[in-house]
Amino acid sequence: MESSLLAGFTKSLAMTVLSEIGDKTFFAAAILAMRHPRRLVLGGCLTALIVMTILSVLFGWAAPNLISRKWTHHITTVLFFGFGLWSLWEAFTGDGESEELAEVEAKLDADWKAGTAGSKGTSKDNEDLKKQQKIFLTQFFSPIFLKAFSITFFGEWGDKSQIATIGLAADMDPFGVVLGGIIGQALCTTAAVFGGKSLATQISEKMVSLSSGVLFLVFGFQSFLASSAAAAAEL
Structure with a gap:
């Protein structure tokens, strides 16, 4: 069974990049970075x-x-095939429009308007308080940082990339999976924050779904062949 650090790193990196590009959290980071300081948005999302x-x-x-490791390997194989077919189905049945971008933008617009309306009457009262909030911890855990963190964290919870990461870690070197996943997340989040909405709107969701679907199927076949080889070796 292939479980080297390099294999875990490369699979995790490729899976993360293709899963996160064009994802809801990608769009959220891009839109938040247009309205708030990029360093806080990047810090919150990436954390x-x-x-x-x-x-x-x-x-x-x-x-x-x-x-048992045998069953975790089988479950991982099934997950890869399932996510691969799911992504291909999204690629061929989608209408090509950025529905996730519109959904995320509408939600953030509503939050933005609500926050702006609520802050008009209290701006003077908060002026002195803001002057006192210059210490490092207060800056680091600012409302913007916490907003970016919470939107990203709960947006990723239960996402197919998270489940696929669990499957990879159960079947491969965990350190390699962590390293590949973090680097992949850093690349995608940095691109979203500094590329802005213009980059998000230029992404072909169909091609991303198609590429990730093929990648998941390749991982599934590799996992299936590895388990078949292991079973043959035991005979």
Whole structure:
């Protein structure tokens, strides 16, 4: 069974990049960065994704201790095939429009308007308070940072990339999966924050779904062949 650090790193990196480009959290980071300081948005989004990646890998690493490694390998194989077919279905049935971008933008617009309306009457009262909030911890855990963190963290919870990361960590080197996942998340989040909405609108969702679907199917076939080879070796 292939479980080297390099294999875990490359699979996790490729899977993360193709899963996160054009994802809801990608669009959210791009839109938030247009309205707030980029460093706070990048910090909040990236911190949430790193925490999510580490938690997913820890769960996947512990899974073989709860379920036999043989069964975790089979479950991972099924997940890869399932996500591959799901992504291909999205690629061929989608209408080509950025529905996720419109959905995320509408939600953030509503939050933005509500926050702006609520702050008009209290701007003077908060002026002195804001002057006192210049210490490092207050700047780091600012409302913008926490907003970016919460939107990203809960947006990723239960996403197929998280489940796929758990499956990879259960079947491959956990450190390689963590490293590949974090680098992939950093690349996508940085592109979203500094590329802005213009980059998000130029992404072909169909091609991303098609590429990720093919990648998941390749991972599924590799996992299936590895389990078949292991079973043959036992005979």
